[in-house]
Amino acid sequence: MLFVALACFFLWTAPLANAASRVKDIADFEGIRDNILVGYGLVVGLNGTGDSLRNSPFTEQSLTSMLERLGVNTSGETLKTENVAAVIVTATLPPFQRQGTRVDVVVSSLGDATNLMGGTLVVTPLMAADGEVYAVAQGTLTVAGFAASGAAESITRGVPTTARIVNGAIVERELGFDLASMTSLRISLRNPDLTTSRRIAAAINGYIGQPVAEPSDPATVVLNLQGSNRANMIELLADIEQLPVRPDQTARVVIDEQSGIIVIGSEVRVDTVAIAQGNLTVRITETPQVSQPTPFSEGGETVVVPRTNVQVDDDGGKKLTILKEGVRLQDLVDGLNALGIGPRDMISILQAIKAAGALQAEIELM
Template sequence: MTSTMTAPAGFLPRVGRLIAVALTAVFLLAPTGAEAASRIKDLADFEGVRDNILVGYGLVVGLKGTGDKLDDVTFTKESLIGMLERLGVNTREGKLDPDNVAAVMVTGTLPPFARQGSRIDVTISALGTAKSLAGGTLMVTPLIGADGEVYAVAQGQAQIGGYAVQGQSASVQKGVPTSGRIPNGALVEAEVPFNLSAMESVKISLRNPDFTTARRIAQAINAFLGTELARPLDPGTVLVAVTAGYEGNAVALLTDIEQLLVEPDTVARVVIDEATGTIVIGEKVRINTVAIAQGNLTIRVTETPQVSQPAPFSQGGQTAVVPRTNIQVDEGKDNKLTVVNGGVNLQDLVNSLNALGVGPRDMISILQAIKSAGAMQAEIQVM
């Protein structure tokens, strides 16, 4: 006797979808040979493709009594008088002491190849005694570059992320109310001239200069182009000639080569920030065979004074404070000596140090001692 089982409707399609999802997860989790590779555009910058820093000085008006005190901040007062005079208002004969004006520095970044008429974001920061820029409006402010030329003009409503509220006996502050941003607050008036498409060669600048990485980038470009047109000039620069097929169109060449994958090489380095106790250990760090012991002498003194009361109905008794001192000494007797074998990798080093039960602060001292002993094949950089 045979029995036939019928799957419910929709069961098989659901199973198929589950199998497909499972197979997809397996392929995504499987290691690949290019898992450590990065695109050239993430490792380097191209010649001419760069930002330009802009800065300006302006006035923010419309503040609710949180502006500069003009009697204390002379440059704000003079700037306000000059602005009003340019608008045909004479204020030098009367007293000028508003509290809704603040002098600010205006900063912005001109993106590469920004065209006239486009807009950029700007940041404003108070210069004087202003307590908050909330609700203020930046007046017309020219933004100049490093060459002293005006490249943009800023104006607009400031957006402040912080606030400050103060009463007679308490105050609350969140963020920095004396700094804010104006999205699309500057209009580009001049362009930075640079003809990228007419270049006969392009220089690629590595963000982390390295001989090996520079050579790998050149090899990847040459393999893609099929000819020897890229060569490293130094650890931080690779020169690429604009080959046939890209003449007069360097943009297309950079578009093609910036997507090439290159595995960057890294130096063996340990970065230590003693202020915060942060330790970053590079993958290439190697340790020779060493024995490590870590222990601290800790003396803890605790004062718990007690009050001594006289017996009830006693004659001449007085209340007195009796000191009680508790002293504990920890000589680190439970700490052990551990051996770190030669040629260990990053994971083995971390496991060996964690076996000692040390914290980040003590680990900094251990790493510096290993380096002093000549057993660490790496560079220690203290921030």
């Protein structure tokens, strides 16, 4: 039933498969990208659900270091607090984010804390891959999950050791990238394809009226404004990202064997092939019966009489199906459904068709 539903969905959307998409939906522009930030910090104010300092020595070291910076000397003292947890703070810095703006952060426990609910993240610098600090995070945590326990039972819903702080980080450093003054820029395809890259370049050149775009490889289209009548890169990219382009794709069949999901691309073609499917099933059922003597009989005894029922199913009702050369996706699905088989057997049939050289598509196993 799951495969039939998926097949019907893709058949219904088949006319849309060849529809044009905007350039902004299938490609990225150089320099317009997110940046990943990460930091290490402490969450305080937990209700006894923080790290046990004996099992998490890094938490104790961080707590001691923080107190010393605040003028509290704890050298030689044994800390036993359970209201503190060491955490990893992650955030995504959007492109061209200006100094003073805010971004969301995700806080994840690093030690053996059991719950971050009610905690407060202390000032935590967030660094990028270059080691520079680009944002500082602090705030009260919002935990989606929860945990509760009693003497004989406990319950946990969600992940209480992961939290989020909305607008929890302030951007302190801007990324230097002057997009407006650029005269050359690369457009990167999200799904590299030679035909799609050529179509994007042709659409851009047709819109501008000059050969300013050229595909350099299946994943890149180079845009060069030198000598053209367009001087502002921002205005040009705003127009380019709205251009309609029909993306091409490799014929592919995606199979998830664990869940039995099959997704067949619209470009899949099958050569002439005959398919038959059948399994031999032998079912043996034991139904023992009890035989008792008649009342007041002499010398009788109660015995168990075996009863065995053997059934053999050779799938004799299944028929041989022929798929003609160059059939479409609908013909392939109709032919497989005509055999009355389930998704598991369909996976084996598709692999067998591929092994026979009749399936003109790639099979990708998830």
